[in-house]
Amino acid sequence: MSDQPQVTADSVPLAEDMPMLGLGTWQNTDPDQCAESVATALEMGYRHIDTAQAYENEEYVGEGIAQADVDREDVFLATKVWISNLEHDDVIETARESLDRLGVDYVDLLYVHWPSRTYDAPETLAAFDELYDEGLVRHVGVSNFEPRHLDEARDLLDAPVFANQVECHPLLPQDTLREYADDNDLNLVAYSPLARGEVFDVPQIQQVAEKHGVSEAQVSLAWLREKGVTAIPKATGEAHIRDNLASVALELDDEDVQAIDSIDREERVVDPDFAPW
Ligand code: NAP
DSSP, X not given: OOOOOOOOGGGSOEETTEESBOEEXXXXXXXXXXXXXXXXXXXXXXXXXXXXXXXXXXXHHHHHHHHSSSOGGGOEEEEEEOTTSOSHHHHHHHHHHHXXXXXXXXXXXXXXXXXXXXXXXXXXXXXHHHHHXXXXXSSEEEESOOHHHHHHHHHHOSSOEEEEEEEOBTTBOOHHHHHHHHHTTOEEXXXXXXXXXXXXXXXXXXXXXXXXXXXXXXXXXXXXXXXXXXXXXXOOSHHHHHHHHHGGGOOOOHHHHHHHHTOOOOOOOOOOTTOOO
């Protein structure tokens, strides 16, 4: 692998005020490890951290932010309200609990985690509007929403829908949801942007990685950026955290993008029984 160029926080492009590369934290649940991953990422140049009530690590994510030599105002912090907490009063109460666990006065983005179980669009979204009006939440987001849920949410909310966070990577390019986001002025955030490791074995991705002397992870992340999509790869140790950040300096050419677009294998890696599709 060639020497990696130095990437700083300023090199990460923004989607409005959201850095287009962030750190995912699902299953990073050991208290010390999780805090260390977050602090390492922030000190390296990440300014976007993704967690959720359901990850049971908000407290450790908060510790990592406190430990890092980076001001809280310079961090774009996102969390999500779980599907058992989407009745109006539960949204308000558990969002406040999330802020307490994270040790912050506001989050930059609060998502509805899934349009499932206790989700009731008018009731749930009214609570999100209240949190937005109070300034506890800078942006309202949704996750795992299909176009029909997005139409309904945009109709009901006073606050703009800032982002839809969905699984997206070269094996699940999400053309329809990307087009919806572009047409309706909202941001697409890709979760599982490495397909939880599945992209590493795809020949087209391996070939592009070899051509540029970079990792397959970087190719997948650069392809997402090329498509205008924000990515939040989960990485635990410094080497993966650094490798993913270096994707910001990787410029794919048209031939690379076409090669990846032509992959005909499709794979969805997150598919719980409460999914709306
Ligand atoms: P992912 O980011 O696609 O893949 C994570 C896996 O790839 C981990 O095993 C990680 O290992 C490994 N990895 C990371 N960087 C690597 C590199 N440069 N080289 C080799 N291996 C590397 O999967 P994900 O965790 O499912 O998705 C990312 C984030 O999206 C989550 O953490 C979470 O914040 C969010 N998410 C949201 C939802 C939702 O419903 N909204 C669903 C799923 C995920 P190490 O941990 O050992 O570094």
